[in-house]
Amino acid sequence: MSATVTDAREAGRRVDEVLERLAASGDREACAAAEELVRVLMDFYGAGLARIVEKLGVERLGGLLDDELVASLLALHDLHPEDVHARIARALDSVRDPVELVAFDAATGVLRLRSAPGGGCGCGSGADAVPQSVEDALACFAPEVTSVELEAAEPPLPLLQIGTRPQAPARAR
DSSP, X not given: OOSOOOOHHHHHHHHHHHHHHHHHHTOHHHHHHHXXXXXXXXXXXXXXXXXXXHHHOGGGTGGGGGOHHHHHHXXXXXXXXXXXXXXXXXXXXXXXXXXXXXXXXXXXXXXXXXXXXXXXXXXXTTTTSOOHHHHHHHHHHOTTOOEEEEEOOOOOOOOOOOSOOOOOOOOOO
């Protein structure tokens, strides 16, 4: 590779791109060999990461779990010590876009979020679009999330004024 790949989503995209180019060539043997190479390398690196986690111990991973690259590699190889719900929370905490967790369906990988009240510019543009920063964080911390559905924020409660009204001027009789 000509450039260093440090983003899990970009690395996956590039691997898929190379495999698709090989598939387009029509050479089935080359395609099968490339797919096997990817599997062998994944197994090799996964075994190495498992050994590191085992030797370090989960308690010593500490701040490494906040690192998107490390977290994505651990999750990819099913070595991340946190469950998917904790990693989803970690992903959402890492972004500035105000969203609230509604539900996660582990069977389908669908994550439902709600725009936080007061989020956005108030103009309604992109109200139903999941912010890219949220998608990127979820791809790193919780690759089990296959799609995200964004609900609109709950409308604010009406402001109730408590107090007395100004007295009406007395009428002349």
